[in-house]
Amino acid sequence: MSHEPKGRPPPRRTVSWSECSGPGDGAVDRLRRQLAEDRHWVLCGKLVSGLAHEINNPLDGVINSVRLIKSGKLNPERVQEYLAMIESELFRIASLSKRLLGLSREQPPHRAPTDPNELVTKALFFVDYRMSINGVRLERQLARRLPRIAIDQTMILQVLVNLLVNAIESMPEGGLLSVKTAAEGDWVLISVADTGAGIADEDIGRIFLPFFSTKKSTGLGLSVSMNIAEQHGGTIEVESAVGKGSIFTLRLPCR
Ligand SMILES: Nc1ncnc2c1ncn2[C@@H]1O[C@H](COP(=O)(O)OP(=O)(O)OP(=O)(O)O)[C@@H](O)[C@H]1O
Numbered sequence: 001m002s003h004e005p006k007g008r009p010p011p012r013r014t015v016s017w018s019e020c021s022g023p024g025d026g027a028v029d030r031l032r033r034q035l036a037e038d039r040h041w042v043l044c045g046k047l048v049s050g051l052a053h054e055i056n057n058p059l060d061g062v063i064n065s066v067r068l069i070k071s072g073k074l075n076p077e078r079v080q081e082y083l084a085m086i087e088s089e090l091f092r093i094a095s096l097s098k099r100l101l102g103l104s105r106e107q108p109p110h111r112a113p114t115d116p117n118e119l120v121t122k123a124l125f126f127v128d129y130r131m132s133i134n135g136v137r138l139e140r141q142l143a144r145r146l147p148r149i150a151i152d153q154t155m156i157l158q159v160l161v162n163l164l165v166n167a168i169e170s171m172p173e174g175g176l177l178s179v180k181t182a183a184e185g186d187w188v189l190i191s192v193a194d195t196g197a198g199i200a201d202e203d204i205g206r207i208f209l210p211f212f213s214t215k216k217s218t219g220l221g222l223s224v225s226m227n228i229a230e231q232h233g234g235t236i237e238v239e240s241a242v243g244k245g246s247i248f249t250l251r252l253p254c255r
C-alpha cells in the first residue's frame with residue numbers, strides 16, 4: 001500500500017491556526033489579522049460551550065447518584081453501584097481537564113534530543129491491542145539516519161497516539177495503517193495513513209476545532225495535537241478522500 005489513497009489524489013490541505021497571523025501592514029494584512037482575531041473568539045466560544053456540555057453531562061449523573069444515595073432507599077449493593085458511577089464520571093471530568101491543559105500554551109515543552117523512529121515505535125506499542133481487535137494491519141516505513149530532534153517526548157507521543165487512534169477508529173472493519181517517517185530539508189515528517197472512511201469536504205475545515213467530533217467522542221484529540229505541534233514550531237497537514245482514507249502528517253523542525 002502506498003501512502004496515497006487509490007484513485008485521483010485528494011487535494012492537499014494544510015490547516016494551521018497561525019497561518020493567517022503573519023506580519024505586514026497592507027489592507028490584506030489588516031484583514032488577515034482581523035480574521036485571526038475573529039477566529040480566536042469563535043474558537044473561545046466553541047471551547048466554552050463544548051466544555052460546559054462535556055462537564056454538565058457527567059455532573060448530572062453525579063448529582064443524580066448522590067441524591068439517590070442520600071434518600072436512604074437503596075440497598076447496599078445499589079449504593080456501591082452508584083458510588084462506582086460517581087467515581088467514573090468524576091474521572092471523566094478529571095481527564096477532560098487534563099486534556100484541556102494540552103490546549104493551553106502556558107506549559108512550554110520540555111525538549112530533549114529524540115530519535116523520531118524510536119518515538120513512533122513507542123506510540124505503535126500503545127495502540128497495538130486496539131489495532132488487533134479492529135483487524136488493522138500495519139505497514140511501517142521508517143527512514144534510516146533521521147536526525148534527532150529536540151522535542152517534548154511526552155507531548156509528541158500524545159500527538160502520535162491521537163493520530164494513530166483516529167486512524168484505527170476510522171477503520172472499524174479493519175484495513176491498513178501505514179506509518180512513515182522521512183527527512184525533508186530542515187523538517188522531519190511523520191505520517192499516519194489509513195484506508196478508512198475519509199473526511200467529508202464540509203468537515204475537513206473543522207476537524208482541528210476543539211470539541212468537533214463525528215464519533216460522539218470528546219473531539220479534543222486533533223485540537224490538542226495541533227497546539228502541541230505548533231508549540232514545537234511544526235504543524236499537522238491532512239489529505240483525505242471519502243471512502244478511501246486519510247493521511248495525517250506531523251511536520252517538525254529539525255532545529
Ligand atoms: N483518520 C481519520 N479518518 C477519518 N476521520 C478522522 C480521522 N481523524 C480525525 N477524523 C475526524 O476528525 C474528528 C476530530 O478528531 P479528534 O481526534 O479531534 O476527535 P475525536 O477522535 O472525535 O475525539 P477524541 O480524540 O477526543 O476521542 C473526528 O471525530 C473525525 O470526524
Ligand SMILES: [Mg+2]
Pocket residue numbers: 162165166220221222
Ligand atoms: Mg481522536
